[in-house]
Amino acid sequence: MSDTLITVPAERELRARALADPLRPRYHFVAPAGWLNDANGTAQRDGVFHLFYQYNPDAAEHSRIHWGHAVSTDLVRWEDRPIALSPSAGPDAEGCWSGVLVDDGGVPAIVYSGHAGGRQTACLAYGDESLTTWTKEPANPVIEPPVGVELTGFRDHCVWRENGAWRQLIGSGIRGRGGTAFLYEGDDLRSWRPLGPLVVGEAAALPSDDPMWTGTMWECVDFFRLRADGSTDAPDGASGERHVLIFSAWDDERTLHPLAAIGAYDGREFRIERYQRLDLGGRHAYAPQTFADEVGRRVLWSWMQEARGDDARRAAGWSGAMALPRTLALDAGGVIRQSPVAELELVRGARLAWQEDAGGAWTEGAQIEIELTAVIPAGSAVELTLLATPDGEERTSAVVARSADGAVTVAVDRSLSTAAAGHDTSPHAGAVPGAGEEVRVRAFVDRSSIELFVDGVALTTRVYPTRLDAVRARVDAKRESALVRLEGWAMHDQEQPDRRTRPVLIEEDGSER
Ligand code: DQQ
Numbered sequence: 001m002s003d004t005l006i007t008v009p010a011e012r013e014l015r016a017r018a019l020a021d022p023l024r025p026r027y028h029f030v031a032p033a034g035w036l037n038d039a040n041g042t043a044q045r046d047g048v049f050h051l052f053y054q055y056n057p058d059a060a061e062h063s064r065i066h067w068g069h070a071v072s073t074d075l076v077r078w079e080d081r082p083i084a085l086s087p088s089a090g091p092d093a094e095g096c097w098s099g100v101l102v103d104d105g106g107v108p109a110i111v112y113s114g115h116a117g118g119r120q121t122a123c124l125a126y127g128d129e130s131l132t133t134w135t136k137e138p139a140n141p142v143i144e145p146p147v148g149v150e151l152t153g154f155r156d157h158c159v160w161r162e163n164g165a166w167r168q169l170i171g172s173g174i175r176g177r178g179g180t181a182f183l184y185e186g187d188d189l190r191s192w193r194p195l196g197p198l199v200v201g202e203a204a205a206l207p208s209d210d211p212m213w214t215g216t217m218w219e220c221v222d223f224f225r226l227r228a229d230g231s232t233d234a235p236d237g238a239s240g241e242r243h244v245l246i247f248s249a250w251d252d253e254r255t256l257h258p259l260a261a262i263g264a265y266d267g268r269e270f271r272i273e274r275y276q277r278l279d280l281g282g283r284h285a286y287a288p289q290t291f292a293d294e295v296g297r298r299v300l301w302s303w304m305q306e307a308r309g310d311d312a313r314r315a316a317g318w319s320g321a322m323a324l325p326r327t328l329a330l331d332a333g334g335v336i337r338q339s340p341v342a343e344l345e346l347v348r349g350a351r352l353a354w355q356e357d358a359g360g361a362w363t364e365g366a367q368i369e370i371e372l373t374a375v376i377p378a379g380s381a382v383e384l385t386l387l388a389t390p391d392g393e394e395r396t397s398a399v400v401a402r403s404a405d406g407a408v409t410v411a412v413d414r415s416l417s418t419a420a421a422g423h424d425t426s427p428h429a430g431a432v433p434g435a436g437e438e439v440r441v442r443a444f445v446d447r448s449s450i451e452l453f454v455d456g457v458a459l460t461t462r463v464y465p466t467r468l469d470a471v472r473a474r475v476d477a478k479r480e481s482a483l484v485r486l487e488g489w490a491m492h493d494q495e496q497p498d499r500r501t502r503p504v505l506i507e508e509d510g511s512e513r
Contacts, residue, residue: 011501014059017317019497023448023464026367027347027491028304029053029078029322031068032499035060036320038220038287039301040067041084041101041110044294049075050131051301052084052110053322054098057501060319065095065115069131075299075325075343077494080503082513084127084134085110091121091141098156098220098287099123101131102189109189110134111168113155114141120155121145122170124189132505132513143170143184143192150175153217153250154182159189160223160234162267167235169198171247173217178203179247181221183268198223199245199261199270208251211282211430212275215249215256220287222246223270224298226336230329232298237267242330245270246278246300248287257282258302260336276336280410280430281460285323285451298328299341304449307414307462309422323460324444324451333434337456340442344369352473352488360476363488370443370488372475376402377437380481384452385474386445387417387465394419394465395472400432400439400454408435410454417463425463432457438484445473446491 011033018024018033030036034057041052048071055068067085070078085096092114099112108127113120121141125134145154152173158181159168166186173179178201184192201214225233225241235243243265249256258278264271279285279302288302304321306313313319326338352368354361366387374382381401388395397413411429418425432439435455444451452459477483505513 011057014317015499015501021316021318022468023316024318025321025446025449026493026495028324028446028449029070030318030495031055031320032057032080032501032503033318034058034501035062036068036322037062037065037303037305038098039289039303039322040098040112042289042291042299042301043101044291045103045108045131047294048073049293050101051078051322052101055083057083060314060317065097067096067110067112074346075341076346079496080499082132082503082505084131085112085125088136090114090136091116092123092136100157100159100289102159104189111157111159111189113157119145120153122157137190139190142190145172146182146194153219156220158221158223162234162236168192169221169223171218171221173215174200175216179215179218179249181218181223181245181247195268199272211257211277212259213249213256214259214275215251217250218247219250219255220246220248220289222288222290224290224292226298226328226330228330228332230298230327231296232292232328234292235265237265242334243270244330244336245272246288246290255283255286255305258286258288262330262334262336274334277430278336279458279460280428281458282428284462285458285460290328300326300328300338302460304460304462307424308420308464312420312422312464321449326458331434335433338453338458339456340444340451340453347491347494348489349492350490352490354486354488359478360474361486362472362474364471365473365490366445366447366471367491368445368473368488369491370473370475371441371485372483372487373438373440373485374400374477374481374483375437376400376408376439376481378402378404378406380479382439382441382481382483383476383478384441384443385472385476386443386450387463387470388472388474389465389467389470390472394467394470396450396463398443398450398452400441402435408432408439408454410452410457410459412450412452412459412461414461414463417465419466420464423464428459428461430457430459
């Protein structure tokens with residue numbers, strides 16, 4: 001039997017299984033089937049947004065990672081492009097791990113981590129003008145891990161131009177000390193001089209279960225300038241401006257949470273002034289990667305990691321979705337605020353009809369957006385109950401509360417989210433610094449995903465109701481709080497039905513690429 005006869009039905013079967021899953025998000029970006037993790041090579045070129053992603057087209061498990069690729073002109077409707085990078089003999093024989101897209105004098109280039117023999121090294125590939133066909137650099141790897149220091153890991157890249165040269169950060173960790181990012185300089189993308197660590201985290205500074213723990217290794221480092229109006233630029237040590245270093249705290253194979261460090265960069269070192277949780281949902285918005293788009297917004301993508309058990313995940317035929325793309329701004333108090341990109345209004349369908357009852361209002365939908373503004377005095381709260389059955393047997397609760405001393409927090413309780421066993425149903429909670437008297441909440445629900453934005457503080461999580469009637473959404477103003485505004489929309493499906501796990505591009509002459 002030929003390979004084609006074996007693989008095509010397997011691909012179709014995987015795709016059919018993925019599409020049949022009622023818990024698969026419908027307006028978030030998902031891979032055609034199989035496994036998706038980090039966003040890679042995020043960029044906008046000539047008006048077109050590119051989203052590459054860590055992808056296993058063959059099964060819903062993290063193995064033999066390829067770079068999937070999709071394009072969009074509005075960040076909402078995506079079209080698949082052929083797989084950009086696949087493992088091949090050499091330093092990426094077992095996987096093409098995370099990396100970035102840069103423009104090398106007009107030629108698109110990918111800097112990524114080749115994975116082989118249990119270690120990662122920096123690799124390079126050049127693309128054609130349409131970013132479809134990629135040629136790996138014969139001299140790969142272009143950077144090997146530093147010697148003479150015991151590392152907990154060495155992978156993932158942030159690459160920019162500074163002072164007429166290339167600069168690169170690679171995520172890492174120094175055993176016995178903490179996470180770090182090694183800084184390099186290069187006259188071209190092939191030859192790099194090590195400059196040493198940009199900054200080193202102190203893992204012992206906090207207990208390992210602290211929500212702000214920086215971990216023993218920093219994955220997916222991302223470094224840029226950010227201002228209060230949301231404008232942004234690549235790092236520049238001479239600018240005197242606030243710089244942001246985003247990384248995903250990792251420890252001993254555990255993906256913990258993304259953090260942002262805000263501070264001062266002098267062209268060689270980064271002095272951290274404060275850390276911030278980038279998403280209160282921890283690993284459910286992991287491995288963020290940002291890019292500056294053509295209108296100058298800093299847009300962030302991240303991976304909505306699953307919370308269901310391994311068997312359920314594999315059986316579903318798909319795993320992982322991208323969180324909604326968000327723009328970032330650094331407010332006057334030095335806090336990063338996130339807003340879902342304005343283009344998401346294109347996804348809105350019919351307005352939701354609300355039924356009022358004692359204390360609140362309810363509506364229905366497993367695929368909805370809710371926007372509300374509430375006055376929440378000290379000692380009061382607003383509760384959103386999402387993906388709930390009418391009898392409340394399955395439900396997820398999100399509470400925005402103001403304590404007696406005025407501090408606002410958001411907390412999500414997943415203990416009743418699903419009747420199924422073996423899922424992660426741990427709670428999430430954190431502070432909403434600088435919240436005014438009126439608090440603005442946006443909630444995006446998409447089958448098994450919930451993303452909350454409370455005055456620009458993000459909380460992303462995953463839940464898996466078993467009952468098909470778990471579609472109720474309630475808003476309750478508790479005690480002295482009052483709703484000033486409550487609106488909502490059903491959200492349209494965005495996934496194209498005819499996707500293939502190994503997409504092809506049909507050229508004008510009818511040939512396939
Ligand atoms: N995922 C990639 C790594 C990265 C990790 C591998 C973060 O490059 O460190 O798929 O989720």
